[in-house]
Amino acid sequence: MSLQNVCRKGNAFNLLNVARKVQCRALSAAVANPQPKQKNSQNIVLVDGVRTPFLTSGTTYSKLMPHELARHSLLSLLQKKRLDKELIDYIVYGSVIQEVKTSNIAREAALAAGFSNKTPAHTVTMACISSNAAITTGMGLIATNTYDVIVAGGVEFMSDVPIRHSRKMRSLLLKANKAKTLGQRLALLSTFRPDFLAPELPAVAEFSSGETMGHSADRLASAFNVSRSEQDEYALRSHTLAKEAQEKGYFTDLVPFKVSGVDQIVDKDNGIRVSSPESLAKLRPAFVKPDGIVTAANASFLTDGASACIIMTEEKAKQLGLKPKAYLRDFLFVSQDPVNQLLLGPAYGIPKLLKKAGLTLKDIDSWEIHEAFAGQIVANLKALDSDWFCKTYLGLNEKVGTPDLSKWNNWGGSLSIGHPFAATGVRLCMHTANRLVREDGKLGVVAACAAGGQGVAMLIERYPGATAD
Numbered sequence: 326m327s328l329q330n331v332c333r334k335g336n337a338f339n340l341l342n343v344a345r346k347v348q349c350r351a352l353s354a355a356v357a358n359p360q361p362k363q364k365n366s367q368n369i370v371l372v373d374g375v376r377t378p379f380l381t382s383g384t385t386y387s388k389l390m391p392h393e394l395a396r397h398s399l400l401s402l403l404q405k406k407r408l409d410k411e412l413i414d415y416i417v418y419g420s421v422i423q424e425v426k427t428s429n430i431a432r433e434a435a436l437a438a439g440f441s442n443k444t445p446a447h448t449v450t451m452a453c454i455s456s457n458a459a460i461t462t463g464m465g466l467i468a469t470n471t472y473d474v475i476v477a478g479g480v481e482f483m484s485d486v487p488i489r490h491s492r493k494m495r496s497l498l499l500k501a502n503k504a505k506t507l508g509q510r511l512a513l514l515s516t517f518r519p520d521f522l523a524p525e526l527p528a529v530a531e532f533s534s535g536e537t538m539g540h541s542a543d544r545l546a547s548a549f550n551v552s553r554s555e556q557d558e559y560a561l562r563s564h565t566l567a568k569e570a571q572e573k574g575y576f577t578d579l580v581p582f583k584v585s586g587v588d589q590i591v592d593k594d595n596g597i598r599v600s601s602p603e604s605l606a607k608l609r610p611a612f613v614k615p616d617g618i619v620t621a622a623n624a625s626f627l628t629d630g631a632s633a634c635i636i637m638t639e640e641k642a643k644q645l646g647l648k649p650k651a652y653l654r655d656f657l658f659v660s661q662d663p664v665n666q667l668l669l670g671p672a673y674g675i676p677k678l679l680k681k682a683g684l685t686l687k688d689i690d691s692w693e694i695h696e697a698f699a700g701q702i703v704a705n706l707k708a709l710d711s712d713w714f715c716k717t718y719l720g721l722n723e724k725v726g727t728p729d730l731s732k733w734n735n736w737g738g739s740l741s742i743g744h745p746f747a748a749t750g751v752r753l754c755m756h757t758a759n760r761l762v763r764e765d766g767k768l769g770v771v772a773a774c775a776a777g778g779q780g781v782a783m784l785i786e787r788y789p790g791a792t793a794d
């Protein structure tokens with residue numbers, strides 16, 4: 326029986342029903358003004374966050390190193406909030422495809438940005454949810470009273486990825502390094518074969534199955550009966566909404582970047598491209614050939630970019646006179662079959678998060694969901710709206726339903742804005758926080774899938790008096 330029906334049936338003529346009525350009113354008020362269950366003894370706030378413009382790999386950032394992008398996000402964040410470097414207790418960054426020379430990129434970026442060498446920094450990796458993991462690592466450090474003020478971010482640089490020699494060549498070179506005599510070196514040289522020179526190229530692929538993310542997205546779309554036109558339509562929506570948001574100046578998390586060596590200030594994401602349905606329909610499959618339906622236009626593209634945000638307790642923000650954007654209310658990570666359910670993180674994470682926080686789909690004012698592929702997003706929506714999926718895989722009694730799509734990725738998403746893997750999580754949180762202000766909402770959900778068959782869901786609440794600048 327619904328709450329409203331219970332309330333309607335109350336009889337005002339006896340005391341029991343008066344008491345029931347009062348209770349019903351309180352419950353109705355709670356429905357109108359949902360209050361997520363408070364988990365932390367201290368409120369943790371997202372004070373603000375920034376990102377470099379996200380650029381298609383191989384374009385204006387291509388001569389940089391990744392720590393330089395991260396450095397820019399760190400410095401811009403402090404500049405925006407007018408904070409001293411000394412205030413930052415700890416820095417944690419996400420990175421997926423690492424530059425071998427700067428594997429702890431958090432530390433290298435901090436040193437390059439002029440932070441004291443006494444500020445500890447470490448790097449986390451969790452595929453496309455690496456900067457979500459950076460944020461939640463920071464939340465853990467705050468919740469345990471280890472540190473007060475944390476910078477969390479992420480960086481990805483697909484313009485230059487480590488291309489390795491073959492295993493045979495590496496083995497030969499390592500042995501040659503240890504060889505002491507000319508004879509030993511010549512003996513090793515005689516073992517060389519031309520095929521040793523074939524390089525090992527990194528692939529955006531699942532290690533356990535060897536399958537590329539794109540191939541997996543194509544199979545997922547097919548499993549959930551997602552058509553090519555549904556994918557293209559979703560991709561077009563993403564680009565159209567991103568273009569509108571860009572033109573209206575909503576991307577206030579973006580900080581222009583004067584790229585050294587290039588006489589250009591980059592002040593815009595450069596992957597947003599609104600095409601016609603006809604030109605999208607003409608594109609050939611990018612992964613599964615000749616019959617696949619994932620194309621270059623309905624997939625996220627390889628992107629360079631970095632992001633950073635600052636988190637602390639509400640109390641600390643008040644002490645520092647800072648006006649936060651949002652409360653970081655709750656989060657969880659999910660893991661599932663990395664072969665057939667690789668990209669279903671949101672379908673697993675969203676229901677679990679809502680249940681944990683005591684909320685329903687209707688309580689959410691802003692959805693910010695990582696768009697790895699258009700087909701993956703539509704498949705996740707279909708999974709949430711499927712009794713079979715929700716009963717079989719989520720252990721629920723019925724389907725979760727469909728989130729209100731008028732509140733879904735209203736400023737575009739990774740398909741259009743770009744997806745520098747480890748930097749996306751902070752972008753999702755900042756777009757949520759800023760959308761809650763512009764759209765006058767209270768609660769937002771961030772969710773994303775990641776390689777390895779993992780996912781994240783986070784609950785964000787608008788901070789009273791927050792602004793979208």
Ligand SMILES: CC(=O)SCCNC(=O)CCNC(=O)[C@H](O)C(C)(C)COP(=O)(O)OP(=O)(O)OC[C@H]1O[C@@H](n2cnc3c(N)ncnc32)[C@H](O)[C@@H]1OP(=O)(O)O
Binds near residue numbers: 604611744
């Ligand atoms: C958890 C996760 O996030 S998993 C997701 C991880 N991310 C990925 O796996 C990245 C997937 N993306 C990719 O690997 C690449 O972007 C690919 C393979 C899909 C495409 O790469 P490329 O072939 O280099 O793309 P390119 O930009 O050249 O586009 C190919 C064609 O599509 C066209 N195109 C691309 N986007 C659009 C668009 N929005 N509208 C119209 N045409 C488009 C291009 O103009 C080009 O046409 P042309 O061949 O006539 O010149």
